[in-house]
Amino acid sequence: MIPPPVSSRRSALKHTLNFCTLGTLWPLSNSLAQAEVKTNMNPNPRLHSFIGGLEGPWRVTSQRTLIGDGLSPVTRLNYLPENITPPPSHASWVLHGATSNERYVTRSEKEQLLAKQKALGRLEATCAVLIPIKKNEKWWSLTQDERREIFEAQSHHNQIGMDYLPAIARRLHHCRDLTSSEPFDFLTWFEFAEEHTAEFDKLLTRLRATEEWKYVEREVEVRVTKA
Amino acid sequence: MIPPPVSSRRSALKHTLNFCTLGTLWPLSNSLAQAEVKTNMNPNPRLHSFIGGLEGPWRVTSQRTLIGDGLSPVTRLNYLPENITPPPSHASWVLHGATSNERYVTRSEKEQLLAKQKALGRLEATCAVLIPIKKNEKWWSLTQDERREIFEAQSHHNQIGMDYLPAIARRLHHCRDLTSSEPFDFLTWFEFAEEHTAEFDKLLTRLRATEEWKYVEREVEVRVTKA
Secondary structure, X not given: OOOOOOOOOOOOOEOOXXXXXXXXXXOOOHHHHHHHHHHHOOEOOOEEEEEEEOOOOEEEEEEEEEEOOOOOOOOEEEEEOOOOXXXXXXXXXXXXXXXXXXXXXXXXXXXXXXXXXXXXXXXXXXXXXXXXXXXXXXXXXXXXXXXXXXXXXXXXXXXXXXXXXXXXXXXXXEXXXXXXXXXXXXXXXXXXXXXXXXXXXXXXXXXXXXXXXXXXXXXXXXXXXXX | OOOOOOOOOOOOOEOOOOOOOOOOOOOOXXXXXXXXXXXXXXXXXXXXXXXXXXXXXXXXXXXXXXXXXXXXXXXXXXXXXXXXXXXXXXXXXXXXXXXXXXXXXXXXXXXXXXXXXXXXXXXXXXXXXXXXXXXXXXXXXXXXHHHHHHHHHHOOHHHHHHOOOOOOEEEEEEOOOOOEOOOOOEEEEEEEOHHHHHHHHHHHXXXXXOOHHHHEEEEEEEEEEEO
16 A cells, blocks of 8 residues: 655655655664664753752742642752753752743734843842642643633733733743653743842732632742852 | 742642652652662653654555655554653664643634544554654744644644544644654654545645645655554
8 A cells, every 4th residue: 555645845755765864863773773872862952950959059048839749848959951860969859841832922922021021140130939830630631722711811821920021030941741751840930139029929929819820739939049 | 038928729838948748859868869860750651652663563655755854764663652762673763752732722623523533543444654743943933823823724724634534543742842852843643444545645635735834844754554
């Protein structure tokens, strides 16, 4: 059963079993295949790690469990734009997440965000907060329109965030579709100057009171300052 | 700078540095932390692997490159509901992807799909096709509303798929947010009886002619039959 050729607009059709470029995949040779497993495991360039332990540039000032199981207490936090394997010996836990395409924001909302938001790493932003959350199965069984309806129409998630720009800078990391089973679905990292701490607290209070938060089954809050 | 306590609706507030449940994370002890790295790397239960090589229950009848770089030619394919590390010695390549929540389908569309679609693994479905695709940066920089507009309003992706149910069973795997950098963004697996091959060809022709496909920068097609 050889199907008819399929036309291609942008590349010459390469026929069955012609040799093609391997890309990042393994070569046929057995020993090479074994040897290349690790080198070909190129990390996702959008992957980040949060390392909780005894070392790191961020000093933990508060670590609290809001919903569900907590995390082992740590005194320092490191936030790195890469995967850390094996974890450093001082680490109690390492959480991984990848930045990705937006899942709910519309073009007009994105334009508003881009116009107001500031990047991470500002000198005056000596305070930061890591908030790992996990949503329940009910949330993940919803369809896209239902999740968007809860996220924005009912919970105004995006609009609430907008109210605290540019003071609060934020980066979202996704954990649900990583290769390993991660304990949280999202890791959000916030940075702000100490004088904006009360504003940040208001942002959290408003988000946690939303309809969307009823689907959160685990939430931890790790507050840090630059050491 | 200790922030004020934050109220929680569903769990007692555990205060700073109280010991909390570790879950799947690493213990504090150095030697244990090192030893537990692998055992705690619980795989994502939704992860699947496609192993192209010399062994496996699916015999390759056709392997073609539609757009961009191809894959090394193989004679057999295996499709497993797990990660395979290291890959078997006969393997030329292993592609990974995770099933996940739907990104575009609405509740009414999902209800229609559920009413018509059949599960994988039907006895009569002796033909299968693996289609790995990668979309370009332009696609991924679009916002959710823009992608949905192209996906359904312009390209009728879901509606086209509906037209071939229940004959063609399908499962989508996401690769973009895995821990490793994968060569494709999506792996779609189709299963059907041999008598529905012409219908499957029409489905592909229609999908490849859509506006959505202008964002595809790499596409390979591996057709197989039950060995």
